[in-house]
Amino acid sequence: MTQQSRAQSDVFVPTGQLQFGVFFQGVNSGTIWKAAESGSQTDFESFRRIVQTAERGLFAAFFLGEGLRLREHLGRPHALDVVGRPDAQTMLAALASVTTNIGLVATQNTTYNDPADLAHRLSSLDLISRGRAAWNIVTTDNAWTGANFRRGGYLDHADRYRHAEAFVETAKRIWDSWETAEGPARNVLHEGQHYTVDVTPRLPRSAQYRPVLFQAGDSPEGRDFAARQADVIFSAHPKFDAAVEFRKDLVARSLNAGRGANAVQIMPASEFILAPTADEAAAKKEWVRSLQIGPQQAVAYLEQFWGRELSEYDPDGPLPEIDPVVEETSETRGSGFHGAKARQLADQWRAEAKDKGLSIRQFVTSRTARMDATFTGSYSAVADQLAEYARVGAVDGFNISPWLIPSGLDDIVNHLVPELQERGVYPTEYRGSTLRDNLGLETPVRTADEAAEAVRAL
């Protein structure tokens, strides 16, 4: 099946192949900083080392998150986890000069960026990297984040995807506005509820036409948004059965959106803990987890929900008997736990911990393990496991978060990639020089008239 007929097909067809991306997280507990080999999170050399290792392993993409406000804990910046990271696009522009094939993906928010400015900067990155840029689209709505920006908090939660979609369509029109590679550009006018954009775009099409679009939302609205707008969804479902379910769901949503069944690729977030044997890998996992969630982090995890200091409680003792002082958790620890009902949770958790005889530390470790996106095992066993994902088309690849910077990809590139290549499910060379080429995405050429029509249809 050719790339084009595959893209337009209304039947899902597995490619039988996997792609890897790497997500340099830069914040939170996933990256361990307590090991002797834990390197800098900000020195350029750490980024160079990771991206060049990824490129040696023929990774399709290198991802960076976006920082808009430092995570807080009980009203002050959170002190226990890795924090402090560079601006995504600035770092990616620098990495473009020391790499040649890998895609460069910037997470960027639709609420605290201006559409014309963001579209221009993504175009710039796409041209500077000669067709390797991508945008991982995320949304926010809270005033707490807005405290760092001119507009402050201005968007209702319910509006955020509608706003994001208008934003993305405006960006696409800006990228489509050059009639030919030489121009001239057409003016783009968008008059929305929150923005008016009136701009004559400055930059021509790139080697891959325009930046590739990733999207990371997992709610039903987020999935529909991805089905309409994205090239790749950065999903939260790496486990096999959940991945197969997610594929079915996304195929249905893509067809509903009038796109082909194969139009949107899936790359779940994941973590790999590998060793020559299963036993060694299991021991390594225990070591990694003990460093990701130390005693102080375990107590701090509960403090988020209790809304008070719990430092007098023993991490190896039972959960606190006192009640939370808050009704609902706030935004400050990140969006994932915002609005959780604190008292209700505390009661549930105490009962569960008591039932299973778990200490604070054991309980918190078990909580976070429920969201476990980790593949643990010997190189060959994990390769077999991944080959099965490729065979049925559960995913198009994995977006890997290394738990160690800067050496955290070495095992994967040195041992897992060759095993996957032997099984015929992983590339043996880069297909082309653009990210679109390497992901096997079709080029979404639209004339300016078609782009305007798509916007009227919204």
Add this chain to the structure above:
Amino acid sequence: MSTPEEHTTEAGHAGFLAIELDGAGWDGGDFASLAEAVLAAESAGFHAVTFTDAPVAGRTNALQRAAYAGPLTRTIALVPEVDTVHTEPFHVSTQLASLDYVSGGRAGWIATAAESPEAAAAVGRRNVTGAALAQEAAASIEVSRRLWDSWEDDAVIRDVATGRYIDVDKLHYADYETPADFAGAGYSVKGPSIIPRPLQGQLPVLAAASLVGEGQVSADAVDAVLVTAPTAELLAAEIRDVRSRLGVSVAVIAELDVVLDARGLAAAERSAGSESGRARYAGTAAGLADLLQALLAEADGVRLHPASLALELDELSRLVLPELRRRGALRAPLLDGTFRDVLGLTRPASRYADSSAATAAGN
């Protein structure tokens, strides 16, 4: 790190040279690539390259071009223009801090504030004019400076015993509010920054001299100004005027358009008249060396705007810079130095460092 003795005003005549890299776009312009153009400027012995961001078709983001150049170079300072009027001050600050990291401490910022109905329409805001432009610039610079200081230098402690990655007492809210008389839509920025303190502590901030002074951007807010005069003859007088107006703590950089006799063509034949408003030199390489030596006796540095980047850079690197070095008019480029070193500036302590020391002492 430089010592006060090395400061330009005290060292006398050894100055620095910058070159505007507008001729090399994302694709390198006359060069094979942007990388080749930047390396040509570095190997010619320039102390800094600048990247314009004025809106022109085909021009990519200046800060990203500078970032791209970071890992490729070792001595040359990388100084993009970044607008202050139509941008988010928080993003501007963290982008510039990141540029400092990817360049090993060689980043600077030409803060611009130009009236532009097009730029205003692109972000859906009213056109900003007159005195309000300088207010926007002053606000954005102050936000950046506070955010750069908002992590003290030793905030990342990695203390395994207590489980603390950072010392939270060394992070500070910027709590910036635009002043009551702010002409545009007022705003606030909470902070702290999302990136630790830049390698230089504070990036050198440059601005057009016409934007700096009483009732505009305060002289304290900038490290250097770019001085323009309509002719080379008027430049020296203008430099002296600016110095007396702004004081000796602000470095002065003279702006000069350059077109040289090159490849068998006389400069006069190559130049069709300049619209830039800047002083302009057209002629031989030897004549330019004389003019630059004279200007460097007055100014801390000169920024050259070549008529053709490839042609002028070739002549400058073969004839002009070696001659100036021979005359002792140029500072030696500093391997692995910072842009602050080039400007003779020491690395400042965070403005918040004293307050937390005082708090610690009080405990």
